[in-house]
Amino acid sequence: MRIVSMRNTNPTMLAAALITGMWMGCGDAATEDGPVDLDAGAETTATERLPCNVETVLVKRCQECHTAPLANGAPFPLVTYANTQAEYFGEPIYERMRVAIETDFMPPDPREKLPPDERATVLDWIADGAPSAAPGEACP
Numbered sequence: 400m401r402i403v404s405m406r407n408t409n410p411t412m413l414a415a416a417l418i419t420g421m422w423m424g425c426g427d428a429a430t431e432d433g434p435v436d437l438d439a440g441a442e443t444t445a446t447e448r449l450p451c452n453v454e455t456v457l458v459k460r461c462q463e464c465h466t467a468p469l470a471n472g473a474p475f476p477l478v479t480y481a482n483t484q485a486e487y488f489g490e491p492i493y494e495r496m497r498v499a500i501e502t503d504f505m506p507p508d509p510r511e512k513l514p515p516d517e518r519a520t521v522l523d524w525i526a527d528g529a530p531s532a533a534p535g536e537a538c539p
């Protein structure tokens with residue numbers, strides 16, 4: 400909300416948003432699908448986090464490399480919820496995680512592949528649309 404009101408008080412940004420909306424020629428749809436989505440992403444980064452069971456697997460099996468700063472040639476971090484929602488080659492990273500796990504591409508050799516329970520934890524979460532943790536969920 401704070402980001403939106405800052406934009407509204409900045410004449411240049413407001414004008415740019417209006418012009419972009421006019422160019423796209425989508426009326427209300429441009430308002431919903433354009434700038435508003437960017438604001439939603441910013442809020443995701445600030446407030447939402449990984450479910451505990453998913454985070455546990457990522458910490459144990461992925462963050463040796465997918466960490467910040469990146470290690471061992473990994474191309475992106477898998478530390479925060481926002482990391483999993485970012486895009487990599489035009490797809491949400493959680494979707495790339497699904498393929499990488501299903502094909503046993505990740506964790507890479509010679510690391511142990513995910514045991515069945517941990518595999519199910521991550522794949523079930525992705526099948527549900529990779530939601531953030533329930534509000535107030537406390538990790539053990």
Ligand code: HEC
Nearest residue numbers: 460461463464465471472473474495496499505506507510
């Ligand atoms: C030992 C280091 C290491 C570990 C552990 C590791 N990764 Fe990776 N990961 C890499 C490297 C290096 C690449 C780049 C490989 C490439 O593109 O050829 C990569 C690439 C990826 C990609 C992108 C693949 C694509 O092109 O779509 C995904 C998704 C991914 N890893 C997910 C995971 C997940 C999930 C885990 C844990 C279950 C994991 N990785 C564990 C090193 C690691």
